[in-house]
Amino acid sequence: MLSSIHILDGLAVIGLIVVTKRLLSRRPSAPLPPGPKRLPLLGNLLDMPTGQEWLTFADWGKKWGDIVSISIFGQEFVVVNSTDLAIDMLEKRSAIYSDRPVMEMGGELVGWKNTLVLIPYGERFRTYRKMFHQVIGTNVSMSNFHPIEEQETQKFLQALLTKPEDFPSHIRKTAGAIILRISHGYKIQEKDDPFVSLADKATEQFSLSTAPGGFLVNLIPPLKHIPEWFPGAGFQLTAKAWGSTLQEMVDGPHYFVKDQMSSGSADPSFTSNLLEAEAEATTEEAEFDIKWSAASLYSGGSDTTVSSIHAFFLAISLFPDVQAKAQAEIDAVVGDSRLPCFSDREQLPYVNAVALEVLRWHAVVPTGVPHRVMEDNVFNGYLIPKGSLVLPNVWFLLHDPRVYRDPMEFKPERFLGPTPEPDPRNACFGFGRRICPGRVLAEASVWISVATVLSTFNISKVKDSNGKVIVPTIAQTSGTISHPVAFQCNIKPRSVKAVELINA
DSSP states (O other), X not given: OOOHHHHHHHHHHHHHHHXXXXXXXXXXXXXXXXXXXXXXXXXXXGGSOSSXXXXXXXXXXXXXXXXXXXXXXXXXXXXXXXXXXHHHHHTTTTTTSOBXXXXXXXXXXXXXXXXXTTOOSSHHHHHHHHHHHHHHSSHHHHGGGHHHHHHHHHHHHHHHHHOGGGHHHHHHHHHHHHHHHHHHOOOOOSSXXXXXXXXXXXXXXXXXXXXXXXXXXXXXXXXXXSOTTSTTOHHHHHHHHHHHHHHHHHHHHHHHHHHHHHTXXXXXXXXXXXXXXXXXXXXXXXXXXXXXXXXXXXXXXXXXXXXXXXXXXXXXXXXXXXXXXXXXXXXXXXXXXXXXXXXXXXGOHHHHHHHHHHHHHSOSSTTOOOEEOSSOEEETTEEEOTTOEEEEOXXXXXXXXXXXXXXXXXXXXXXXXXXXXOOTHHHHTOOGGGSOTTHXXXXXXXXXXXXXXXXXXXXXXXXXXXXXXXXXXXOBOOSSSOOBOOOOOEEEESOXXXXXXXXX
């Protein structure tokens, strides 16, 4: 058996070879983008923040401009702090900016490399995208699932009425219920549903395993060869456990659908529709693609939607004037004899603006998911070397004071009138060929939650035991998918009529 010293020596040599090869292979035709000063070999390792990376990236942008580069052990990173530049780079040059990095912890060791968010650019990526577009990629196709969203959202209102203090868990349960019915035709259990629990657990692990700087193995890939018994290799045991959770999350709902189809009782869903289309010639590879693309839909869609709706409650508790204006519009258009539904959407411009402002005000994926450059490219006079990882700093793009007036304020009015501010959907769902394929579903879920909650409830700040108002803190958790930091709010029905509507 190799000694610990020999293993460390070997890893040091491998790391040195990797860094040296990267450095010597470059023949820059233009300068790299500016950024913090680099140390030999380490590069900017010590400059990397330990949390809320988007704030540090924004500060770098103020110092060095909208394109900033750093290096960690020879791996180039490029941070983009401008929506226009992100579009020019990641959309207009998407042919070479659409790959994903190999994320050793989350992608390789845990197994998320098989999901759409991390799958390399290529034929399988295009197959997944085609599946998404076919079933939920347009407003027309998505309208087939509007009744499901409306039904599950009414259950959400009922849960809020019964236990308003548990609103975060109600949000999570409802998002899981909607996405699982759409992805697999599965109706969740009233309490402690196993598939919802698995999805919650797995998506939290995804966020941790892919966060910038979360695991050293993501920065030093040769570490993945360290055996799990070696001191300091606890990440190997973590990866094994998280990989088991992921596989359960992927397999369970898929085989539920297959059993339902065998008995002739399957509800229409993303999975059943695709399996039926392949029924006469389903190959092992085709079933693999269907299984993992469906898992991509419900693992990604559930957690991101939860974050947005959670942020909506925070915003409304902090900005009561917005609530009053939205309720006035709903009362005038919909009345008090029914709940808002998707057919009301075009007649509720202010409510639409509230939903848009939720997407802007709270960046769910604040640093974006990295794009990997597939060949050397000179962009805006700077060399973006092949293999560089490009991070669109989405939080700053949505809070850039050059673009949005009073960006920390929650102002739906910014999207109304003759000169509206830029649509946040141009940044919050990603860029180019890596734009979120479930964005139509995500928008619909946020909108129906916003409209129905505002029509039936009043949301306000809580008071402490002395009657003093507690003002929630505007802060986000660290991770690839970011949530509002825990807060409390009062949620009370607007009227007796509202209670009747909720329980109808």
